[in-house]
Amino acid sequence: MGNHRDSTEEVSSVAVTSLEASKEKFPDPGLPPHSPRLTDVDPKQNKKAERHVTLLFVISILGALLFWFAYFGIRVEGNFYDVTNPENNHLLRLQNLFLGLGIALSMFGIGIGIVHWARALMPDHEMVEMRHPVSSEESRAEAQDIMETIIDESGIKRRPLLRNTLIGSIILAPLTFVTLFRDLGPANPSLLKHTLWDQGVRLVRDPSGTPIKAADVTIGSAYHVLPENLQSLTHETGYVEEKAKAVVLLMRINPAELNISEDRKDWNVDGILAFSKVCTHVGCPIALYEQRTHHLLCPCHQSTFDAANECEVIFGPAAHPLPQLPIAVDEEGYLVAQSDFHEPVGPAYWERAKHVNEMAGEAN
């Protein structure tokens, strides 16, 4: 800007005011004069704009024809994503493309045509309309009088007994309907305490359902695991709900690298550990296991747990460790649970502290 010398003192970050002169305003010069468009003054341009609009409407018609061509002309039959016949996928894509382009063209043609018509050929004189107050004061005063008359004639102020019983009934009546929502679901938080895991329940692979021999679990490997008794459930008897709580991650870590507290010493089998797969943050399945660092990472919000250290939270928004499932080996050498989890799995909830205390009592 160069160093202009302004008539007022300009000091950075200090008010730039013009003292008493600021009260004085520039007069409103009114609407600027209207400058005609090319289409207003040149009949040739006017005719040209008309032809353009016509062309756009014709494009719209062609778009509709393209749509019908794609709808009736492209035959897509048979299976999709068939490796032996990829032709069908291409046809579906093609059909989707041309159906969409057909609609898009037919819409663009109309839309751009009308807008161009309005901009080039309809009058472009700006017009002025006066505003009116939302409501006049007389009208407000009159309305107030009417309201007061209504209240007065109803007698609601003079008859407090009527008023109070009416208020009472008006509060209670809708509550009857609210009550109807009570049966939306069970109000039984203790459902969250237990999972299908129990003493002697075998750990089986997800999804094959085969049991796991302790000897097969090599150091560094990890398995998605379900309780064997889940297989006896059907969709109707709560398969998904139980699976959502009982999913477990199994991994084997060199026992020398483990840091385990005294009361969990016998919860693992030679470094084979089982942890709930449900994140303690808001419940996503923990899907990522980094073998080298023993870290478990939740892909939803990146909570990170250290499997070698009883799944303590080392990063991210989770606020408590993943519950550990105590495991052992049965007489055939398969991995089994020693018991259920010793605390509720998944995200924390209001009753959780109470449940943890109760479960500690049950375990003893």
Added chain:
Amino acid sequence: MAHHVIETENNYQARTTTGKITNFVDTRVGMSGIVREFGRKIFPDHWTFMFGEVAMYSLIILILSGTFLTLWFNPSMASVTYDGTYLPLKGVHMSAAYSSALDISFDVRGGLLLRQIHHWAALLFMTALTIHMLRVFFTGAFRRPRELNWVVGCCLWLLGIFAGFTGYSLPDDVLSGNGLRIVDGIMKAIPLVGTYLSMFFFGGEFPGTLLISRLYSIHIMVIPALLLLLMAIHLFMVVVHKHTQYPGPGRTEDNVVGFPVGPVYAAKAGGFFFIVFGIIAFLGATFTINAIWNYGPYDPSPVQAGTQPDWYVGFGDGALRLWPGSFPWSWKIDLFNHTFVLAVLLPFMLAGVLVLFMFTWPWIERWVTKDNRVHNILDRPRNAPFRTAAGAAGIVYYSVMMIAASSDLIATHFHVSLNDVAYVLRFLWFFGPIIAFIIVRRICLSLQRKDRELVLHGIETGNVVQLPHGEFIEVHKPLDEYHRYKLVSFESPEPLAAQPNAKGKITGAEKIRARISKWFFEDRVAPVSPAELEAAHHHGHGTEAVEAGPKPTGSLGGHSHN
């Protein structure tokens, strides 16, 4: 008794066909009033007024395409074995909802297109609605008499989020199922009633067998009804208030300058509907969105990496990611035999603060400025530096949360540590808004100074001339009065000191208000007054004069650049 011939009021004889039709309709249902009210109603024209329209048109397209989808979609969680034409999932157990969503994609001609149009329209709806709100905010269009319409708009925004979330949860695929699982975790974090809420919502334990049909009735009935109702109220109020307009010559608080509804505005706005439809159809034709067949049916065990909600839900998900759950201590606090899940509650409350500010801003501003006047002329954002800066702070606060919902994708795409991304975003979450506030306020004040400069000294023409005595000057061309009026016709409020109340006492709240007012307005740039311009014109030859005009030589001057 003689028949009484009932005298019809047919003194008016229409001459044209249009007139006859009008006459017929009007004498039956009295439409002439409506035509008189709306036929030539004036609407101001500006490109920033377009976003609200885009949102409205997207909503119409959502309703049209959504209705089409309901004809095939089966909102049931009953277990079925898939037997459609998508080979990779043939024979797989899944919910009827997911199966029917696959059928719409593969076995209904144009079904995939309509699904994609519906999803793109939802994204465009929320995008346009958000930009529209930002326009309203930054131009001060929410001020009296439009405060209530601002609140209606905020409600539409919230409803839009719920509409989107309930919608993309319906197909019951792995992605949407995990989204619902997160909702379950969030509900459970609510003190006292959270567990009950979750169980009521899901009809028992997550995921249950009722949720999809419940979401369906909310998504296709409750929310659209509320959206349409609020939109009707919103538009009704626009008619009552008449539209705002930008400052400029001929535009006053008492008039509206623009184009009449018929034919120009109706043609432009009506044509624009088709353009919006065309854009959405083009997106649906060429860009895949929510390819549910890739995800597979919902199963509580798997999840993909890089999962994200639709963008408008992102700020909630990002807030969840940003709060450190175990630093510096665990934010799950057990107290009195109950659990306070602060790790989830706090970030939501922090996101909620923004929403609270959004709803109440018209009253906050009115309280600080004590400005209770009617405002039909908009502010240019630079002329309300405090508001623009506050808005920018809000945008940064929101954006950091939204970006955090992609923290893992940022880490993998730019090969940076996931943890570092989170640390940087956590820092920006709290300090970014402050930085943005300071910078944007400075930018506004600078732009206002530039406006003063233009008014006082005119536009740099690039013509350098040599004066008879050898000095070189650049000729400045003064602004014409219309351009100048646009730059000077604004108010620059000064800080308002604490005022005593009716009892002559200055309350504590009033002192706080005065302090905020000082914070808002102590740095300010006043519009140029006629006297100042006069002074600039006559402030000596060659140094401060502006009247160069078209003739570079002559009595004059121009303004020297040293």
